[in-house]
Amino acid sequence: MQFFRVSLTRSLTLFVALMATAVFLVALAFMFAQSRHAVRQEAMSNANQLLDNSLQRINAILERTEAATNNTLWLVKRHLDTPDSMFVYSRGIVESNPFLNGCSIAFEPYYFEDKGLYFSAYSGMSEDKIETRQEGNDEYVYFYMDWYALSKLLDHAAWTEPYINIDTYEDNVKKEEVYTIVSYCVPIKDPEGNFVGAIATDLSLDWLSNTISAVKPYPNSYSVMISRNGTFFVHPDPSKLLYESIFTETLEKDDPERMEIGLAMVNGEEGVHKAKVDGEHCYIFYKPIGNTGFSAAIVCPEKDIFSNLNRLRNSVIAIFLAGMLLMLFILDRIIRRQLKPLKSLAAQTETIAAGEFDKSLPNVGRVDEIGRLYQSFSNMQQSLVNYIEEMKITTAANASMENELKVASNIQMSMVPRIFPAFPEREDIDLYACMTPAKDVGGDLYDFFIENECLYFCIGDVSGKGVPASLFMAVTRNIFRIIAQQSYSPEIIASKINHTLSADNDQEMFVTMFIGQIDLASGKMDFCNCGHNPPVVHIPGRSAAFLPVKNVNAPLGIMDSLCFKGETIADIRGWQILFYTDGLNEAENPDFELFGNDRLLATMDRLENCSSAETIKKLQEAVEKHRAGAAPSDDLTLLCLKLK
Amino acid sequence: MKLRNINRISTAVLCCLFFAGSAAFAQKITFTPQWTAQAQFAGYYVAQEMGFYKEAGIEVDIVHPTITQTAYNLIRSGQSQLTTIQLCQAMELINDGVPLVNVLQTSMNNALVIVSKEDKNPLEQKGIRVGTWSSGFDQIAICMALKERLDYQWFRVASCINLFVAGAFDATLAMSYNEYYLLKQSGVKLTDKNVYRFCDHDYNVQEDGVYTTRSYYETHKDEVHRFAEASKRGWEWAAEHPEETLDIVMKYVKKDNIATNRTLQKLMLEEILRLQVDRESGQREFRLKPEMVKLANRLMLDNQILLNEVTYEQLTAH
Numbered sequence: 001m002q003f004f005r006v007s008l009t010r011s012l013t014l015f016v017a018l019m020a021t022a023v024f025l026v027a028l029a030f031m032f033a034q035s036r037h038a039v040r041q042e043a044m045s046n047a048n049q050l051l052d053n054s055l056q057r058i059n060a061i062l063e064r065t066e067a068a069t070n071n072t073l074w075l076v077k078r079h080l081d082t083p084d085s086m087f088v089y090s091r092g093i094v095e096s097n098p099f100l101n102g103c104s105i106a107f108e109p110y111y112f113e114d115k116g117l118y119f120s121a122y123s124g125m126s127e128d129k130i131e132t133r134q135e136g137n138d139e140y141v142y143f144y145m146d147w148y149a150l151s152k153l154l155d156h157a158a159w160t161e162p163y164i165n166i167d168t169y170e171d172n173v174k175k176e177e178v179y180t181i182v183s184y185c186v187p188i189k190d191p192e193g194n195f196v197g198a199i200a201t202d203l204s205l206d207w208l209s210n211t212i213s214a215v216k217p218y219p220n221s222y223s224v225m226i227s228r229n230g231t232f233f234v235h236p237d238p239s240k241l242l243y244e245s246i247f248t249e250t251l252e253k254d255d256p257e258r259m260e261i262g263l264a265m266v267n268g269e270e271g272v273h274k275a276k277v278d279g280e281h282c283y284i285f286y287k288p289i290g291n292t293g294f295s296a297a298i299v300c301p302e303k304d305i306f307s308n309l310n311r312l313r314n315s316v317i318a319i320f321l322a323g324m325l326l327m328l329f330i331l332d333r334i335i336r337r338q339l340k341p342l343k344s345l346a347a348q349t350e351t352i353a354a355g356e357f358d359k360s361l362p363n364v365g366r367v368d369e370i371g372r373l374y375q376s377f378s379n380m381q382q383s384l385v386n387y388i389e390e391m392k393i394t395t396a397a398n399a400s401m402e403n404e405l406k407v408a409s410n411i412q413m414s415m416v417p418r419i420f421p422a423f424p425e426r427e428d429i430d431l432y433a434c435m436t437p438a439k440d441v442g443g444d445l446y447d448f449f450i451e452n453e454c455l456y457f458c459i460g461d462v463s464g465k466g467v468p469a470s471l472f473m474a475v476t477r478n479i480f481r482i483i484a485q486q487s488y489s490p491e492i493i494a495s496k497i498n499h500t501l502s503a504d505n506d507q508e509m510f511v512t513m514f515i516g517q518i519d520l521a522s523g524k525m526d527f528c529n530c531g532h533n534p535p536v537v538h539i540p541g542r543s544a545a546f547l548p549v550k551n552v553n554a555p556l557g558i559m560d561s562l563c564f565k566g567e568t569i570a571d572i573r574g575w576q577i578l579f580y581t582d583g584l585n586e587a588e589n590p591d592f593e594l595f596g597n598d599r600l601l602a603t604m605d606r607l608e609n610c611s612s613a614e615t616i617k618k619l620q621e622a623v624e625k626h627r628a629g630a631a632p633s634d635d636l637t638l639l640c641l642k643l644k
Numbered sequence: 645m646k647l648r649n650i651n652r653i654s655t656a657v658l659c660c661l662f663f664a665g666s667a668a669f670a671q672k673i674t675f676t677p678q679w680t681a682q683a684q685f686a687g688y689y690v691a692q693e694m695g696f697y698k699e700a701g702i703e704v705d706i707v708h709p710t711i712t713q714t715a716y717n718l719i720r721s722g723q724s725q726l727t728t729i730q731l732c733q734a735m736e737l738i739n740d741g742v743p744l745v746n747v748l749q750t751s752m753n754n755a756l757v758i759v760s761k762e763d764k765n766p767l768e769q770k771g772i773r774v775g776t777w778s779s780g781f782d783q784i785a786i787c788m789a790l791k792e793r794l795d796y797q798w799f800r801v802a803s804c805i806n807l808f809v810a811g812a813f814d815a816t817l818a819m820s821y822n823e824y825y826l827l828k829q830s831g832v833k834l835t836d837k838n839v840y841r842f843c844d845h846d847y848n849v850q851e852d853g854v855y856t857t858r859s860y861y862e863t864h865k866d867e868v869h870r871f872a873e874a875s876k877r878g879w880e881w882a883a884e885h886p887e888e889t890l891d892i893v894m895k896y897v898k899k900d901n902i903a904t905n906r907t908l909q910k911l912m913l914e915e916i917l918r919l920q921v922d923r924e925s926g927q928r929e930f931r932l933k934p935e936m937v938k939l940a941n942r943l944m945l946d947n948q949i950l951l952n953e954v955t956y957e958q959l960t961a962h
Contacts, residue, residue, distance in 0.1 A: 144778040144802040153773065153799065153812035161806040164903060229809040229830030244905045245829045251907050259831075266831050293810070 008342075009335045017328055024320055028313075035309055040283075043305045044272055047217050047285040047298050054215045054223075058208055059290045061099060065184050066157070066291075068097045069201045073186055076105055076199060080190060083112045086121035091132045093201060094123045101125050101165075101181055101204045104135060106142050107188070107197035118142065124202070147200040151185040155195070159184055159292040162205055162233040164242060180205045180233060180242060182292070209234045212296055218304035228293035230262050261286070265295035274302070341370050345377060357385045405440035405467070412441050412470050415477050417448060420613060428520065429455065432612035433639040434620070436583070442635035443469025444581045445477045445511075449484070453520050456484040456493075459579040459639050460513035460532065463555075472509045476501065476556070480515070490515040490528035491566035494556060498530075498564065501557035510557040514579055523573035523643055528566040531555035533585065536604050538576040544604035546597070547577070573643045578604060578615065583636030587623045590630045595623060612640035673864075673871055674705045675854075676724040678779075681708050681896040682904065683913035684821060684852070685728070687750065689892045691878030700870040708900055725860055726871060730851045731932070732783035732940050735954040743858040745961050748872040749932040750879060751851035752922040754843040755915070756784055757824055759808070760815035762833050766840045771795045772814035775804035784847050785817050787943040805830060821915035825908050847943070848923070850936045861961055868961070876930050883917050883928065886910075932960060 072093045079085045086105040093103045102124030109117045118136025125131075136142045143149070147160045160183045185200040212223045212234050225234035230245035246262040249255055257275045261284055264271060268288040275284060277299055286297035303310065341364040351359050361378050364371055416435055423429045433446050443462030448455060458480050462469040476497065483496045493515050501511070512531040518524070530553045534546040551565035587595040603622050607615045616638045623636065677685040688706060691697050697704040707724060726747070729737070734744050758774065760766040766774075770793075776782040778800040789796045796815075801807055804816040805823055809830045818824045820841065828834055842848070854872065861868055882889040893909050922929045937956045944950040 141778060141802075144800060146801070146803065146806050149799065149801045149807055150810060150812055153807065154810065158810065161810075164901075229806060231830075240905075242903045244907075245831075247829050247831045248905055248907050251825060251828055251911060262831050 008339060009332060012335050013328055013331050016331055017324060020327065021324065028316065028320075032309070032313055035312075036306065039306060039309050043217070043283065043300065044285065047221075047272075047283075047300060048287075050215045050217050051285055051287050051296060051298055054212055055287060055289060055296060057211055058296075061203070061208070062159075062184075062290045062292065064097065065100060065201055065203050068093055068100065069103075069184050069186050069199055070157075072103075072105075073188065073199060076188055077190075080188075080196065083107075083115055083119060083121075086119075087123070087132050087134075090121045091123040091130055094125065094130050097201075099203070099207070100201050101179075102202040104142065104147070104200045104202075105188075105197065106136065106148055106200070108195070109143060111196055147183040147185045148198050151187040151198040151200075152195050155187060157184065157186040159294070160200075161227045161229060161231065162242065165202070180209075182233075205233055215298055217298065218300050218307075220304050221298055221300040223296065223298050225289070225294060225296045226262075226265055228266060230266050233294075234296075265297065266293075268293065268295065338370070341366065341374060345374060349377075352381060352384070357381065357388055402440075408467070408470065409437065409441045412437075412474065415474055416446055422448065423450065426450075426520075428644045430612045430642040430644070431455075431457075431640070432616050433459075433637070434616055435635070435637040436620075436632070437470075437635045438583070438632045439466050441467055441470035442637075443473050443511075444583070444635040444637035445473045445480075446579070446637055446639050447477055447480055447484075448639075449481070450520070451485055452487055454487070455518040455520055456516070457518075457579075457639065457641070458484075458513055458515045459581065459637060460511045460556075461581040461635070461637070462511045463509050465635065468507065468509065472501075472507075472511065472557075476511050476513070480513075484515075484517075489566060490517050490526050491553075491564045494528045494530050494553065494564040494566075495562075498556040498558075498562055499560055502560040505557050508558075510555040512555045516579075518572065518641075518643065520643070523571035525569045525572045526566055527569075528564055529553060530564065533580060533582060535580070536578040536600060538578075538604055538608060540574055540608075544601045544608075546601075576604075576608070576612075576615065576640065576642045578619075579639040579641070581635060581637040583632065583634040584619065584623060584638065586634060587627055587636070588630060588633050589626055589628045593626075595626045599626070612642055615640045672703045672705060673726060673867060674707055674724040675726045675871070676707050676709060678728045679709070680902050681893075681900045682822070682902065683890070683893045683909045684916055686882045686889050686893050686913055686916065687879030688875055689878070689896050690882045690889055691874045693892045693895075694878065694881060696874040696877045696881075697871070700874040702867050702870050702874070704871065704874075706896075708896075710900075725864075726854055726856050726868070728852050729855045730781055731849060731853060731936065731959075732851075732944065732949075733780055734853070734855055734959065735937075735940055735944065735950060736783065738954045738958055739950050739952055744855045744959070745858050745861045746853045746855055746932050746959050747861065747868050747961055748854040748875055749850060749930060750853060750875075751919050752929060752933075753850070753919045754784065754848045755820040755851055755919055756781070756842045756847075757818050757820050758785060758815055758840040758842075759818050759824070759827055759832070759834060760838045760840075762838055763835075764814075765837055766815045767792060767794065769794075769814060771797065773797045773799060773812070775799050775801055775807055775813040775816035777804070777817070778802050781819075782817055783940075783944060783949055784842055784849055786949065787947045788842065788845075788847055790947045808832075821912045821919065824915075825911045829908065849940045849943070850932065851919070853932065865961075879917075879920065879930070880928065882913070883920075886913060886917070889913060932956070 072089050075089050076086065090103040090105045094100050102122060104120050104122045106120035112119050118134070118141075120134060120136040120142045121132070122135040123130055123132040146163070150158050150160055162180050162182045165179055165181045181202045181204055183200040183202050185198050187195050188197040188199060190196050208225070212225055213236070215223050222236045223234060224232055226232055226246050230247050231242055232240045232244055232246065233242060235241055246258065246265065250259050261273045261275055264273070265286050270287045272286070273284045275282060277284070281302040283300045283302060283305060284297050285300070286295055288295050344362065348359065348361055361374060361381065364374050366374070413435070417433070420432055422431050431448065433448070435442065435444050435446060437444070443465055444460065445462070446457070446459045448457035460473070460476060462472045462476065479497050479500050480493065483493050488496065494513070497513070514527065514529050514532040514535065516525055516527040529549045529551070534549050536544050537547045538544045549567065551567055553564045554562055585595055585597050585600050599622070603619060607618055610618065619638060675688060677688065692704060692706055729744070734746065738744055758766040760769060760772070774796045776785065776798050782798070786798070799813065804813065804818070805826045807813055808816040808827070809832065816823070818827060824834070854875065856868055890906065890910055890913060893913065894906055897904055897909060920928050934956045937954070937959060941950065941953050945953060
């Protein structure tokens with residue numbers, strides 16, 4: 001099947017061939033069915049005609065036999081008082097009708113008292129002479145014979161079953177003549193209507209066999225004749241003659257078909273049957289023979305009847321097969337030629353697919369579907385070329401932007417302190433921070449510096465993400481650095497940043513921020529929380545907890561003239577304080593579950609004795625693990641501080 | 645009238661057999677089956693062809709009756725010493741004064757049937773015309789018809805088949821091994837309804853046996869016994885080798901130009917062999933059963949076919 005699937009030419013050729021074959025077969029089947037019917041009708045008519053002609057000749061002889069017998073009957077009945085005259089009558093009937101083999105005029109036992117038990121005047125042909133004798137004796141008890149008993153019991157004229165007659169005569173040499181005969185027997189009645197005897201005229205069946213055997217409508221057809229009880233007395237196989245009947249084969253094996261034909265024939269029906277004879281399908285045409293109860297049939301092998309038709313069928317099939325082969329060849333060539341531009345187009349497509357977009361298509365010079373396909377393909381190729389050009393430009397632009405973003409990211413990262421330890425000369429400060437934007441650039445920020453033995457620091461989260469947030473972050477960070485360096489308290493720093501950011505804030509962006517100032521000498525921390533997450537505080541000997549914030553201020557940049565309040569913690573030395581943005585506690589896994597505050601506190605509990613750098617590293621790992629491959633939804637900024 | 649004629653003829657035949665037998669001293673035995681060549685006599689053909697008779701030290705000539713050379717002629721001319729007869733026929737002949745001896749009993753069951761037209765029960769039709777053989781074999785049927793008061797009109801003919809098929813008879817007697825199949829071969833439909841089997845209705849009287857005259861038996865006891873033993877051997881071989889037996893039968897059939905065929909002979913052989921098996925013992929016993937003789941006596945005496953009882957001792961060689 002693959003062989004046809006891979007080639008349109010092959011599959012088209014196959015399809016056309018199959019369709020042509022189907023149409024042809026249907027037409028052929030119809031034609032031959034009609035022809036067979038016509039031939040069958042013709043054969044039936046022909047066989048019936050032949051059978052009729054032969055039976056007419058046979059019936060003529062049979063009727064002459066019946067007439068001769070009946071003509072003698074009145075003479076016999078008239079001279080019942082003169083038994084010896086019966087010899088004259090029996091001789092006369094044979095003399096007058098040379099086609100007869102013999103005639104018996106037989107009487108009941110002791111009908112003629114002076115003649116004794118047996119009296120049957122018989123005349124028969126014996127070597128071209130007519131021999132007349134009294135045939136009844138102890139060896140030949142004629143009144144037990146079919147021909148006599150039949151007419152007596154039936155009380156009307158009848159034909160006997162065919163039987164083998166053996167004439168024995170001596171003429172210097174003893175001779176025996178065996179032949180098959182059939183007798184026509186008529187009851188003899190006295191004037192009172194009592195049965196007194198029978199006349200039987202014998203007819204040789206040899207002539208009948210020759211007559212019917214000559215009926216041969218087809219080379220292998222043959223004729224058969226069966227008697228009343230189905231016995232063959234004409235058959236091409238001599239071993240069956242009088243030895244077998246049409247029913248013999250049904251004795252051992254059921255053969256309903258043969259039984260049906262046999263019964264139809266012995267019942268004197270006329271018709272035609274199809275049946276298997278000696279393993280061959282045959283048509284059997286049969287008709288009854290006169291009043292005999294016998295039946296004649298012509299057996300015609302089906303192959304003979306339909307031989308001409310079968311020859312014609314075979315020739316037509318041969319011509320069709322040859323035609324199909326030629327058609328397949330021509331069709332293949334035509335389809336190949338028609339589809340050649342498609343093949344070329346396929347090759348061109350391969351070339352274009354390989355990257356040679358500017359490869360020009362040849363002009364096929366056609367205006368049909370294939371020509372239009374070529375034109376469409378050419379247009380598509382041109383569009384493809386244009387598109388790819390645009391793609392190149394866009395890609396280049398994207399690459400440039402990406403590069404710029406990378407630069408911006410570097411710049412942004414360089415805006416926050418990234419060198420740790422941040423204060424190598426001071427052993428009392430353990431500070432570590434990191435910032436990981438969700439995109440190339442982020443909106444988080446942190447910063448710290450020491451001024452006048454005070455550590456100023458901040459951590460913030462700008463609303464939104466990406467470039468706008470990063471720019472806002474940069475501005476915020478710079479403002480924080482400038483203002484904080486003037487040693488203001490955290491709430492003043494917050495107030496000033498808010499004032500600066502609020503001015504001309506058309507984008508209405510804002511930033512949450514935790515601003516702190518730690519007196520390194522006393523450990524006192526002043527801070528101002530502007531809408532930012534409360535830091536996690538880990539005081540030695542206690543569990544990690546969120547730093548309680550009394551005054552939570554609004555985020556910075558929302559509006560000017562806001563009032564910011566600060567708070568103070570007397571001494572934070574020994575505490576571990578974690579400042580973070582919501583990229584930590586709101587980190588999501590693929591099932592959108594948050595990292596959460598509880599997990600954060602629990603994690604922090606486990607990191608009690610860790611340095612700030614280790615704490616942040618472990619937290620990053622914990623977040624990474626929680627996200628389980630999910631993309632970060634927000635910027636993550638962590639700042640961990642521990643004063644000794 | 646006709647029955648008496650037949651009896652006369654049969655008596656004459658067996659009388660001749662008696663006298664011819666008395667005069668014969670030759671070692672050669674001529675055996676005449678009661679009918680033309682057919683599988684009914686397969687055991688004898690086998691014994692002849694397989695050399696069982698020769699091995700028994702006797703020379704047997706099997707001569708079938710023909711139209712011109714009937715069994716009667718063969719026996720009258722002294723050419724035949726042994727023949728096959730049915731038990732009832734033999735008893736009738738003995739009753740008529742012909743001293744016969746049963747030297748071998750082959751049949752253990754009765755083969756007689758009455759066949760009537762399709763769908764007609766022969767026992768439900770009184771006064772119908774029934775065909776029978778001109779040569780007899782119908783004693784049991786006559787007894788049954790008289791007992792059942794069927795008032796059949798018997799018609800004796802040489803062969804009943806054609807006349808029955810032609811509609812001349814309402815019913816016909818038939819042998820289950822011969823005419824039964826001939827009727828089937830004539831397209832007659834045979835069913836349990838239109839076929840009455842005597843063996844199934846208290847008339848299971850043995851049939852075929854080999855008989856000779858007592859005088860011949862007395863003077864040739866040894867040869868007769870050897871013939872009987874070899875014939876028995878022939879039948880046993882036939883039962884064991886039915887196909888080969890059929891070949892032998894067909895050889896005899898073809899030689900005598902008998903109008904039959906292999907299928908009919910095969911069916912006949914099967915049936916004959918089946919009839920040789922005793923229903924009680926399931927064996928091929930080859931013996932005349934005293935109770936069978938008693939049954940035949942009772943039936944024929946009751947219906948006056950026999951005037952005096954024929955004893956088992958009268959029938960058998962002793």
